[in-house]
Amino acid sequence: MSETPRIFISGVGAVTPFGMDWSTSLEALRLGKCAIRKVTHFDTKDFPSTVAAWIEDDVPNVWLHDMEREKLQLTEHAEDRRLLLAQMAAKEAWEQASLSVEGKRVGIFIGAESGRATLQTVLALSRAGGGGTKLDHERFGVRAADFAQSFDASVVSPATVASAFAGKLQATGPVQTVSLACASSNAAIVEATRAIRMGLCDIALCGGVGADVDPLMLVGFGILSALSAKGRSCPFDIRRDGFVVGEGAAMLVLSKDSEGALAEVAGIGRSLDAYHLTKPCDDGDGAKRSMRQALRDAGLGCVDYVQAHGTSTPINDGVEAAAIRDVMGVESERSYVSSVKGAVGHWIAGAGAVGLLCAVAAVKDGTVLPTVGLEQPDPICALRHVMGQAIEVPIQSALVNSFAFGGANSTIVIKRCEQ
């Protein structure tokens, strides 16, 4: 194999509950603000969790032309929230990168899960199937066509976002949608890095989006007792009792062009726990293998900063903290650690990408963001936590973790670019 090319981050963009661009969002994060509040766009009385970090403002369609929208059969009444959020973040990242390349050398790598059919759609499905507790297959067969007309299929396909971006950029390189639950966007960025290394494309638009503040997902995660009953996201805190759902999109542009780069992607790693559907393995074996692989790929033994998966669930945070200590050894005592989920909740498929943007802020500007909500660190989560507000300190390297339900783990290590 020939020498592995170096990969740089040339642009970033994000839409978060704090704002419609990354700089606005970063400022709020720097100050230690929290975007979690009561959900008001549907009735959450008696739901397992009644709060989320959600985007209140109308999100305009600023990037995709009518042509791409028409191809995707997007109609006014069936807007895809993932696409709305993602396109705004992608526009920001693409414009910041300001790279020029033929479409055939551009790849698109998006972490996304299915969009959500509206509750009306689900109820229509129920009616088409007989309306009882059992699916009446015969009746459903007769009514399926009518039912099918009642919802917009592109809204529920995970590939919608990547397809729309490929159309917008006339990108005919690899167009991939990675669906790895909470590790989706981190893994999509890993795939983008690999694709450039393998010569499959020169530029990659990559990242992820999460738009799961809806009744079905609040109930779905609630059934698992994964959500915070207290309505508080406080990763690594002794009071943590579950995560809070958030929504947003974060995108990056990767290239081999170091000029004006924000950071370098130095290492990537992936593993599977092969242990349990919802729990990480007790000894953090999968997480450790993922981190070790990324560090080895970067040629490092430890980093200055870790943007942790840090969900605020009792099990994850303890296992992750122990894994970080084990992988980096005594050197971990000098590594700053934080999790953005305290401020913006858990974006599921988009979580890893916004974590990586936080790490870019650390290595580029020395801005290490705090873990919002963390006031009383749990002794089993002992690490060099950043609390309250951001600190300013030189950071040469950073590591970003994403661990998914089902046991898929993905880790990225980035380095500072010396200008």
Add this chain to the structure above:
Amino acid sequence: MKGILPQPIAVVGAAAFCQLGLDWPSFRERCIGLLAGRKDTTLQDFPLVVPKAQSKPEKRQRRLMSRSALLATVALNELLKALPWDEQREELGCYMGVGASGGSEEQLFQLLEASRENVGAPFSFQHFGEEGLRSCNPLYAFQILHNFTLCHPSILHGLGGANSAFFSRGAGTTHALSEGAYAVLEGDCQRALVGGADAGRTPMAHAELEREGYLSKGLQAAEGAGWIALERDAQGHALGWLERCTTYSTARNGFERVTQDILQELQQEPPEQLVLYPWNQALQALWAKEAKQHLPNVKILELESLLGDPLAAGPALGWLAALATLGEGHSKRTTVLHTGIDTEISVVTFSHQKER
């Protein structure tokens, strides 16, 4: 040529679970028969009959699986049983093309029904969040997360290495193969399992495909799963060697033009056999015509009319058909052309011997 691997990778095992066979030997036998012109090939009926769970943990876990995850698990059971790969499974790579066909409709209906104050009453958010929640399988949400098609079998078999799940209606499964191959070549893992599984005949998936207009365009939605096992250098017998793996977008130049470009490219070094596996019969006819024109001496195996389109599983079943008909007395090099409803064209080539 685009997508040629830096060095061929050994395919040391295969497993199929589809209409053409519920295991690799019967799938292989039928493929050979088809190529020999046999007309009496019998197909399995839908839904495919799934064998009993191999163990108590599997039996328990099956209750939490989507149909796609179940099909993936059944096929992987067969593959791992046949491979001498019991050691160091935590280092095995695992790459999959996975579909959107999700959870049980009946679960959803139970949840909705419990979300009414009484029978026939309107839906209530309050009941949804309380009684609805309690009526439901605790892991229902995970039946609709696509990566669980990969995670269920990985947990059951202790597969812990590099991995990814690509959403696929065709090309995603080829991306999985490309990623698996490079993971092996670059040393992320020494061995990897690559496959695809999907269930296009569940009511919800069928309704989606109808809505998108694919059924009226001739899509025969199907279900199935296929896996292959990759090893950097075959320790034992190899079924074949993966030489090339790539996808072509048809967005800019159109399907017919891209097809012609690919076939012209193949003229430089023609395979002995082509497996043609597009998603409907119109494309099958187009491909057969173009193939005869560009590669007149190449044997052709057509799969669409036999297998329909099992979406994310389709490309993997195409690879298996190629591997089934490689070897002495058969083809020395076979190229699979596949296209799914995502319109990208996948090109994958296997050779009988390690030649490059």
